[in-house]
Amino acid sequence: MMIEVIGVRSLGDYKLEIEFSDATIGTRDFAFIREKTGPMAEPLKDPVFFARVFIEKGALTWPSGYDWDPLALHDEMKAAGLLGRADAAE
DSSP states (O other): OOOOEEEEEEEETTEEEEEETTSEEEEEEOGGGGGOOSTTTGGGGSHHHHTTOEEETTEEEOTTSOEEOHHHHHHHHHHTTOEEEGGGGO
């Protein structure tokens, strides 16, 4: 099954609320991203830049071109117990 990000909301402090196409939603702390290196990752160390996240082709993406594989993100969040049903939040 193809899983895509269909919603994202910055909560500040490198935290994002992420909604997936399988009707799950959860909050993920990306503070670890400050340890990443490389030209596309460097701008993410600025919390204002990090908050400029958007969705492109079902993936979290930033203006620097950095993106996050939606299936890997979903699987990591599921394994960590960070996902719940989106319809349960309503």
